[in-house]
Every structure is written in C-alpha cells, then in structure tokens.
Amino acid sequence: MGQIVAYIESYLGSDKTPGAAGNMFWVLVYIMLVFGGLSVAVIAMNWLERKILAHMQVRLGPMRVGPHGLLQPIADAIKLLLKEDIMPAEADGLIFWVAPFVVVLAAFTVFVVVPFGPTHAITDMNIGILFMLGVSSLSVLGIVMAGWASNSHYPLIGALRSSAQMVSYEVAMGLAVVSAVLMTSLNETGTGTLSMIGIVQAQMAQQEWFIFKFFPLGLIAFFIFAVAMVAETNRAPFDLAEAESELTAGFHTEYSGFRWSLFFLAEYSAMIAVSSIAVTLWLGGWLRPFPNLHGPSISIPHYWPPVDPTAPTGALDLVFSLFPGVTFLLFAAMCFFNTARMPKHPLFKIQTMGLAGFGVVLGLIGLALFVPPIRDRVEDIFWFSAKVAGFMYLYIWYRGTFPRYRFDQLMQMGWKVLLPMGLGVLILTASVALLQPMIWHP
Amino acid sequence: MTDSNTLSHLDLETPEKPFLDANELVINMGPQHPATHGVLRVILRLDGEKVLGLECVIGYLHRGVEKIGEHRTYTMFNPYVDRMDYVAAVSNGLGYCETVEKLLNVEAPPRAQHVRVILTELNRIASHQLWLGTHALDIGAITPLFYTFRDREEILKIYEKYCGARLTTHAFRIGGLQYETYTGFEKEVKNFLTFFRPKIDEYEELLTTNRIWVERTKNVGTISAQDCIALGVTGPVLRASGVKWDLRKAQPYANYKNFDFDIPIGENGDTYDRYLVRMAEMRQSVRIIEQAVDALPEGPIIAKVPKVMKPAAGEVYHSIEAPKGELGYFIVSDGSTQPYRVRVRPPSFVNLQALDLMCRGQLVADVIAVIGTLDIVLGEVDR
Amino acid sequence: MAPVATPFFFYLLSGIMLIGGILVITRKNPVHSALALIVTLLAQASIYLMLYAPFVAGVQIILYAGGIMVLFLFVIMLVSIDRSVRERQFNSQWVVGLIAATALGGLFIAVYTKGKDIFPEHAMPVVENDNTQKIATMLYGQYMFAFEIASLLLLVAIIGAVVMAKKKI
Numbered sequence: 002m003g004q005i006v007a008y009i010e011s012y013l014g015s016d017k018t019p020g021a022a023g024n025m026f027w028v029l030v031y032i033m034l035v036f037g038g039l040s041v042a043v044i045a046m047n048w049l050e051r052k053i054l055a056h057m058q059v060r061l062g063p064m065r066v067g068p069h070g071l072l073q074p075i076a077d078a079i080k081l082l083l084k085e086d087i088m089p090a091e092a093d094g095l096i097f098w099v100a101p102f103v104v105v106l107a108a109f110t111v112f113v114v115v116p117f118g119p120t121h122a123i124t125d126m127n128i129g130i131l132f133m134l135g136v137s138s139l140s141v142l143g144i145v146m147a148g149w150a151s152n153s154h155y156p157l158i159g160a161l162r163s164s165a166q167m168v169s170y171e172v173a174m175g176l177a178v179v180s181a182v183l184m185t186s187l188n189e190t191g192t193g194t195l196s197m198i199g200i201v202q203a204q205m206a207q208q209e210w211f212i213f214k215f216f217p218l219g220l221i222a223f224f225i226f227a228v229a230m231v232a233e234t235n236r237a238p239f240d241l242a243e244a245e246s247e248l249t250a251g252f253h254t255e256y257s258g259f260r261w262s263l264f265f266l267a268e269y270s271a272m273i274a275v276s277s278i279a280v281t282l283w284l285g286g287w288l289r290p291f292p293n294l295h296g297p298s299i300s301i302p303h304y305w306p307p308v309d310p311t312a313p314t315g316a317l318d319l320v321f322s323l324f325p326g327v328t329f330l331l332f333a334a335m336c337f338f339n340t341a342r343m344p345k346h347p348l349f350k351i352q353t354m355g356l357a358g359f360g361v362v363l364g365l366i367g368l369a370l371f372v373p374p375i376r377d378r379v380e381d382i383f384w385f386s387a388k389v390a391g392f393m394y395l396y397i398w399y400r401g402t403f404p405r406y407r408f409d410q411l412m413q414m415g416w417k418v419l420l421p422m423g424l425g426v427l428i429l430t431a432s433v434a435l436l437q438p439m440i441w442h443p
Numbered sequence: 444m445t446d447s448n449t450l451s452h453l454d455l456e457t458p459e460k461p462f463l464d465a466n467e468l469v470i471n472m473g474p475q476h477p478a479t480h481g482v483l484r485v486i487l488r489l490d491g492e493k494v495l496g497l498e499c500v501i502g503y504l505h506r507g508v509e510k511i512g513e514h515r516t517y518t519m520f521n522p523y524v525d526r527m528d529y530v531a532a533v534s535n536g537l538g539y540c541e542t543v544e545k546l547l548n549v550e551a552p553p554r555a556q557h558v559r560v561i562l563t564e565l566n567r568i569a570s571h572q573l574w575l576g577t578h579a580l581d582i583g584a585i586t587p588l589f590y591t592f593r594d595r596e597e598i599l600k601i602y603e604k605y606c607g608a609r610l611t612t613h614a615f616r617i618g619g620l621q622y623e624t625y626t627g628f629e630k631e632v633k634n635f636l637t638f639f640r641p642k643i644d645e646y647e648e649l650l651t652t653n654r655i656w657v658e659r660t661k662n663v664g665t666i667s668a669q670d671c672i673a674l675g676v677t678g679p680v681l682r683a684s685g686v687k688w689d690l691r692k693a694q695p696y697a698n699y700k701n702f703d704f705d706i707p708i709g710e711n712g713d714t715y716d717r718y719l720v721r722m723a724e725m726r727q728s729v730r731i732i733e734q735a736v737d738a739l740p741e742g743p744i745i746a747k748v749p750k751v752m753k754p755a756a757g758e759v760y761h762s763i764e765a766p767k768g769e770l771g772y773f774i775v776s777d778g779s780t781q782p783y784r785v786r787v788r789p790p791s792f793v794n795l796q797a798l799d800l801m802c803r804g805q806l807v808a809d810v811i812a813v814i815g816t817l818d819i820v821l822g823e824v825d826r
Numbered sequence: 827m828a829p830v831a832t833p834f835f836f837y838l839l840s841g842i843m844l845i846g847g848i849l850v851i852t853r854k855n856p857v858h859s860a861l862a863l864i865v866t867l868l869a870q871a872s873i874y875l876m877l878y879a880p881f882v883a884g885v886q887i888i889l890y891a892g893g894i895m896v897l898f899l900f901v902i903m904l905v906s907i908d909r910s911v912r913e914r915q916f917n918s919q920w921v922v923g924l925i926a927a928t929a930l931g932g933l934f935i936a937v938y939t940k941g942k943d944i945f946p947e948h949a950m951p952v953v954e955n956d957n958t959q960k961i962a963t964m965l966y967g968q969y970m971f972a973f974e975i976a977s978l979l980l981l982v983a984i985i986g987a988v989v990m991a992k993k994k995i
Contacts, residue, residue, distance in 0.1 A: 058585070058589035059590060238583065241583075241808065402584070402586060403583070404583040404653065404655045404659055405583025405584075405659075406659070407808045408492075408806075409492070409806060410658055
C-alpha cells in the first residue's frame with residue numbers, strides 16, 4: 002500500500018510529463034482528464050455553435066431546453082442515443098460498424114501529445130507534431146470506409162471527395178508545419194525539435210511567438226495552416242461534401258443515431274486538435290501574451306507565494322495571472338444578468354433557478370482561480386484553452402459568413418495556391434534563418 | 444460522343460449501364476430536393492462532373508388554374524391569380540386587374556394607380572429579397588437568408604395592415620382598389636424606405652466583393668442576349684445579358700411614366716450580373732416608391748365598374764413587368780360573365796426553357812446556382 | 827523512458843502483422859484486403875517504435891497508411907469489384923506455388939541458422955531522442971545525391987500520371 006502511494010507521489014513536482022516520466026498512474030489520470038475535458042468541450046462547442054450562429058443570423062438559437070438552451074446538447078445526445086439504428090440492407094456490416102470508430106479513434110488519439118502546459122500533457126513524444134499529423138490522416142481512412150460501407154453511390158462519391166480534399170490540404174498543412182518547425186532550430190545547438198512541448202519552449206527561449214517571427218513569413222505560414230485546417234476538417238467554406246443542397250449527400254448519410262453522433266464527435270475533436278496544433282506552433286501554446294515581459298518588479302505580498310520562488314515576478318505577471326479568475330467571474334456575471342432578465346412567469350421558475358445555479362458554479366470556479374496554488378497550475382491550461390476557443394469562434398464565424406466553394410475550385414486552391422505559397426514560405430524562412438549569423442552556429 | 448451543342452433527346456429507354464461508366468451518367472434531381480425551389484424535377488445527363496444536357500419535368504404543382512378561370516366570373520377569379528406566383532402575389536393581381544380593365548375599357552383613377560405602384564414596387568423588393576436569401580443559401584452562405592427575411596417582414600406588415608393578408612394579398616380589384624389606405628400608410632412606407640436603404644448595402648457587403656461568391660457566380664450560367672431573345676426570356680435575366688428591355692419603360696402601364704427611374708443592365712449574362720441587376724433593381728424600386736409616396740393624389744379609389752361584369756366579346760393581351768419577368772394575361776371574352784379562356788404567360792415558365800442552355804458545360808454544383816439565379820417559382824410554372 | 831514488457835508487445839504486434847498479412851491474401855473482397863493491409867502497416871509502425879526509430883514510424887503512418895493506402899482504396903472503390911469478388915481465390919498453379927514457397931522458406935531458414943552469430947544477443951541500447959536528427963544529417967549530407975534523384979523520379983512519375991489521365995492538354 003505504501004509502495005503504491007509512494008509511486009503516485011514520486012511524480013508530483015516533476016518537470017516532465019507523466020508519459021516521459023514513466024508514471025502509469027498519472028498517465029491514466031491525465032488520460033481521463035483529457036478525455037473528459039474533450040467531451041465537455043465538444044458538448045460546449047455544440048451549444049456555442051448553435052447560439053453564435055443564431056446570433057449572427059439575427060435570431061436567438063435554442064432557448065427552451067434549459068435556460069438559454071444550455072441543456073440543448075444533452076437533449077440532442079439523448080435523442081441521438083434513442084434513435085433507431087439503421088443499417089442499409091446491402092451494406093458491408095463489419096466496415097459499416099468499424100468506420101465511425103476509426104474516425105473517433107484517430108480524432109481522440111491525437112490528444113496524447115497536445116501540450117496544455119510544460120508538464121500538462123499525457124506524454125511528450127519527440128516526434129510529437131509528426132505523430133499528430135499522421136494520426137489525423139488516419140481519419141481519412143475512416144471516412145472512405147464509411148462512404149464505401151453505405152453501399153449507395155451518393156455517399157461513396159461524397160466520401161471520395163471528402164477524402165481527396167483532406168489529402169490535398171494535408172500537403173499544404175505539412176509545408177506550413179515544416180516552416181514553423183524550422184524556426185525552432187534557431188538556437189545555439191542549431192537543432193530544432195518536433196516535440197510539441199519543445200516547440201513552445203523554443204518560442205519562449207526566442208522570446209517571440211512564431212507568428213511574428215521573420216515578419217511576414219510566420220504570418221503567411223500561419224495563414225496557410227489556418228486555411229488548410231478548415232479544409233482538413235471539412236468545415237465551411239469547404240464543406241461541399243456534406244452540404245444539404247448539393248447533389249451528393251455526404252459520407253454519413255446512411256448513419257443514424259449513435260453512429261452519426263460518433264462522426265459528429267470526431268469532427269469537433271478534429272477541429273480542436275488542429276486548432277491546438279496551430280496554437281502550439283504559432284501562437285505560443287500555453288504562454289501568456291508577452292511571456293518575457295514582467296513589468297516593473299513588484300514585491301507581491303507574501304500571502305500570494307509563487308510556485309517557483311526563483312522566477313522573476315513583476316506587475317505584468319500579477320495582472321495576467323488574474324485573467325483566468327476574472328474570465329470566469331465575467332461568465333458568472335453574465336449568467337446573473339440574464340437571470341435578472343428572465344421572464345417572471347411561474348413556468349420559468351426552474352429555468353431561472355438553473356441559470357442562477359450555473360452562475361454560482363462559474364463564480365465559485367472563478368474565485369477558486371484566484372487562489373495561488375490552483376491559479377499557478379491552471380494558468381497555462383487557461384491560456385491554451387482561451388486561444389483554442391478563439392479558433393473555435395473563427396470556425397463558427399466562417400460558417401456563418403462564407404458561401405461554399407465548388408469542389409474543383411477547392412482542389413484548385415489547395416494545389417495551385419496554398420502549395421506554392423507553402424513552398425515559397427518554406428524556402429524564404431530557411432533563407433532568412435541562414436542569414437541570421439548571430440543565432441545559427443554551423 | 445454526341446455533339447454537346449445539339450439538343451439531343453435524352454435516351455432513358457436503354458437498359459441500365461454500369462455505374463460510373465466513363466461516358467455518360469443520367470441523374471435525377473428532385474422533385475423533392477432542397478435546392479429546386481419547389482417541386483421541380485431535373486434530369487441531368489452528365490459526363491463525369493460536367494453537364495451535357497438537362498431536361499426539366501414540371502407539372503407537379505399543376506392545379507388547373509386556367510381551367511378554373513373559365514368557370515368563374517371575373518371578380519371571382521381575382522383571388523386565384525395570387526396563388527400562381529405566390530411570392531409576388533401583388534404583381535399577379537395587378538396584371539390581371541389591368542387586363543380585365545382593358546377588356547372592360549375602364550381606367551383606374553389616379554389615386555388607385557399610385558397606390559398600386561407603391562404596393563407593386565414593395566412587392567418587387569420583397570420578391571427580390573426572398574430570391575437573394577434562397578439563392579445565397581443554395582450557394583452556401585446561410586446568413587443572408589435571415590437578414591432578407593427579417594427585412595421582408597416589414598413589407599409584409601404593411602400588406603397585412605392594408606388588406607389583411609401577408610402572402611396572397613388580393614390587394615387590387617377590377618377598376619381600382621377596394622380598401623382605402625389606412626391612416627399612417629405614407630408614414631409607414633417612408634419609414635420602411637429609410638429602414639431599408641442601408642440594408643441593401645448590408646446585403647451587398649456580405650456578398651458582392653466576397654471572393655468565394657464571385658468565384659461561384661462569375662461565368663456561371665452565361666446566356667447571350669440573342670439566346671435570351673430567341674427563347675423569350677424576360678426580366679432580370681434578359682437585362683443582365685445586356686438588353687435594355689423593361690415593360691415599365693417600353694410599354695408603360697399604371698402611371699409608371701410619371702416616375703423617374705433607371706433600368707439596370709448587365710454585361711456578360713452570368714449569375715454575378717443577374718445578382719447585381721437585381722440588387723440595383725431593389726434600389727430603383729426604392730426610388731420609385733419614394734416618388735410615389737410623396738405625390739399621392741386625392742380622389743376616388745375605384746372606377747365605375749358594373750356589378751355584373753359582361754365585357755364585350757373580344758380578346759386582349761396585357762403584360763406587366765413582374766419581379767421575375769414579363770407576366771402576361773390573355774383573356775378571351777365571349778360576352779358572358781365568365782371568360783371563355785384565361786391564358787397566363789408566366790415569366791418563370793418561359794425562363795425555365797433557358798436552363799438547358801445555361802447549364803451546358805457547367806459542373807453539377809453550378810446547376811443549383813443557375814436554378815436559383817433564374818428565380819423560378821413553381822406555382823407559376825405549373826399554374 | 828524505459829521499455830515496458832518488450833516480449834509481450836513484440837509477439838502481439840508480430841502476430842497482428844502476420845494475421846493481417848494472411849487476411850490480405852485470403853479475403854475475397856479487395857476492400858477487406860486493403861483494410862487488412864492497413865492494419866499490417868500500422869503494426870509495422872509500432873515495431874519501428876520498438877526499434878527506437880520514431881521518425882520512421884511517424885512517416886510510415888503518414889505516408890503509407892494515411893496516403894498510399896487511401897489511394898489504393900480509391901482505385902479499388904472506383905473500379906467495379908463485382909467481378910473480382912466472384913473470382914476463384916486459389917488458382918490452378920498451386921503445385922508450383924507450394925514448391926516455390928517451400929524453397930524460399932528453406933532458404934530463409936538456412937540463412938538464419940548459418941548466420942545466427944552476426945545477430946546481437948540483445949537489442950542495442952539506442953538513444954531514441956535523435957533519430958530524426960540522424961536521419962536528417964545522413965539524408966542531406968551523405969545521401970544527398972540519391973535523395974535528389976529520388977525526388978526527380980517522383981516528379982517524372984507525377985507528370986506522367988497527369989499526362990496519361992488528362993483528356994486534352
């Protein structure tokens with residue numbers, strides 16, 4: 002018994018991820034946390050998408066199921082679980098059954114290396130980014146299998162188109178990623194790293210987010226990746242293969258109920274995954290804005306002892322460390338404000354109480370985030386999640402604003418526009434990096 | 444390989460060829476399809492992704508309106524015409540009432556004609572708004588639909604206050620109007636104009652310079668001016684191909700000659716030009732309404748029309764510029780209270796003929812854009 | 827990180843590879859064969875990981891399983907498979923095939939028993955951290971010429987494929 006406790010405690014205070022440290026218990030704990038967090042994130046994304054899209058379209062979105070539709074995703078999940086499970090008559094049973102699982106597996110396995118903080122990842126592979134790109138390309142197989150197993154030519158055509166689109170934009174994504182990885186090698190040893198945590202640490206060491214590096218090259222590489230990742234996840238404006246008004250109805254036509262919700266889950270997880278790649282590579286991962294600026298050094302009163310006593314502390318550190326707590330308190334304030342605006346009808350009593358309760362929970366989380374031990378551990382996760390949330394908002398914004406590209410225009414853009422741009426950025430980045438003698442030692 | 448320029452008859456009798464044979468594929472679209480704007484069935488003949496030809500099968504909404512007209516008196520038939528182009532019901536009513544007035548040789552008093560112009564131009568704006576929303580939705584932009592429908596509500600509120608109905612308004616009577624304009628009519632119309640003018644800019648901001656929109660609509664569904672005239676295509680489709688022909692200026696009716704407005708035309712006759720032409724038409728309609736509302740004369744609202752209408756035997760054809768094109772009525776009277784024949788020339792029916800020509804050589808995804816840009820309403824195609 | 831339960835994982839992955847390989851050649855439906863091949867390739871990538879070559883494993887997953895096999899599946903799905911499903915699985919030359927397989931197997935066994943001594947007893951402790959760097963230094967340093975020739979070959983293949991598939995230039 003004591004041995005087990007010692008095993009558990011041996012990891013605490015380490016400066017490596019549990020996978021790298023070899024501690025199985027904490028690996029499992031982290032897996033549970035990431036899996037749970039991802040599921041909550043997907044549910045939240047569902048609600049956010051409907052609400053934000055509705056507000057952009059001058060309407061309200063779900064308002065009935067729970068206060069302001071907050072319970073709508075749960076209602077949707079229950080509905081999908083209760084639906085009849087249909088399998089087409091001539092469909093290939095085994096493949097039909099396996100396809101959604103392959104897509105979900107590919108989408109979820111990717112999160113093994115996503116770094117929420119310097120030690121807050123399940124593991125830190127030294128080929129982290131390569132692993133992420135590789136596993137997310139396995140989801141293409143799942144889509145092809147799904148289209149094939151439906152035994153109907155519209156889903157087949159839709160699946161083949163979806164997968165052709167994903168494979169084409171993977172090339173552009175890869176080139177943009179290589180440009181960013183190239184920038185990690187601008188250090189004393191001259192070697193870069195493919196590890197996700199290493200990439201963020203390189204940005205910290207070079208005191209510059211890679212999106213601003215070698216301006217405008219970092220920005221163009223980021224732009225290429227940002228466009229390619231929207232095409233990779235089959236979202237608007239590149240969602241021809243699953244649009245309703247087109248002739249081919251998409252690879253998940255024949256799937257209903259739980260199986261369809263697996264595809265849906267995988268789509269949102271893939272969106273979060275590629276946004277995580279973009280955030281890690283270009284936007285500094287878990288680093289707060291201006292990570293090396295500490296501002297005037299202030300002596301923070303001792304009832305706020307820092308986790309690492311040797312780290313420099315300044316006024317800006319204090320200001321930025323208040324952000325997580327303040328954000329949650331803002332959410333709580335919005336909840337309370339909307340509680341006050343709820344109609345005063347007896348039928349709305351439960352909803353009003355629910356919303357107030359939700360606001361209380363958010364407020365308590367916000368207050369807890371002011372407590373220094375919690376705050377310091379959660380700060381990195383907060384900044385990472387905030388940046389990924391920004392990308393999610395962009396996804397929803399694109400869906401509300403842009404018309405759809407036609408398939409041949411889509412492929413043309415992937416091969417004739419993004420690929421040459423990616424190659425150009427890569428060559429220019431390498432050239433500029435070579436011409437910086439003070440950083441690069443042969 | 445058939446020459447794609449000949450209008451060869453689609454061969455649907457030969458036994459089924461293997462799927463994805465490299466040469467030809469016959470695909471059926473509709474009648475239940477989210478993008479065919481009603482119950483339209485389109486049979487496409489494809490070579491891979493390219494359209495070699497198509498055939499429209501219509502009649503799913505045929506209700507026998509013209510036959511019904513032979514068994515109703517002229518006044519009783521008036522509500523039926525709204526149901527043909529149900530999106531622009533007021534224009535239908537205007538056309539019919541003016542045709543019968545021609546047959547009876549009466550003229551509506553000036554006040555009635557002014558109010559008719561106001562309501563018809565409001566109807567043009569409403570019809571174009573619905574067109575814009577659904578067309579953008581087909582191409583993938585899901586937001587303009589909500590904006591245009593929200594703004595269309597204001598027009599429908601005016602109609603509801605005037606005649607009690609939003610969609611099938613039955614606003615006009617033979618000889619003029621039945622209802623006097625309600626108190627505050629001018630003020631509300633003026634408020635609507637001030638409300639609506641920046642909205643057109645809002646729609647244009649979302650779409651006109653959006654590179655995805657431009658790529659999806661430029662050089663898609665091009666039709667030349669000669670082809671338009673040869674097929675009898677009218678309306679914004681004709682004007683976008685470069686022909687400056689608008690019945691409000693060419694054969695003026697309902698005191699349109701008193702108003703000052705332009706006829707927007709396009710250059711290439713592609714979908715983008717049709718979009719620009721309709722947006723400009725909305726602006727011109729605002730101009731017309733502005734002038735009409737300021738100069739509303741006093742006077743009677745209906746002319747002296749006999750209670751039992753027995754027009755002299757004869758025939759008359761009268762057409763107006765409906766939002767979708769030339770809407771014509773050909774009424775043959777045999778001297779009795781019921782017409783001998785009512786024949787409607789719906790603009791969408793004639794424009795739909797051009798679909799085959801416009802889709803040749805386009806990709807399948809463009810067919811949907813072209814159907815949207817023709818602005819057809821199956822109610823008037825099938826009657 | 828120290829390796830964990832190496833024999834277990836090795837036997838498991840090799841077993842998966844073997845079963846996948848047998849399924850590739852015995853399935854009637856070509857789509858099933860392609861999927862079994864994908865399973866085999868993924869197991870192979872895991873074995874590369876066990877050999878401390880993470881870069882090769884990653885590239886195997888991206889290119890082979892995620893790229894080449896997808897193209898295989900495209901071709902299989904677009905070509906009508908009704909005929910091949912009804913084809914006889916084992917053709918009439920099975921006698922010659924059996925003799926050839928036995929001869930090849932004998933050859934392998936002879937090579938192994940004769941040359942057993944050159945195989946090391948245990949796996950060399952290899953640092954896995956710089957697998958990528960080592961490959962990069964060799965590829966762009968020592969084998970630069972071969973690298974460029976290979977990329978030229980691929981370019982020629984792409985142009986050839988485009989020329990053959992286009993209807994008109």
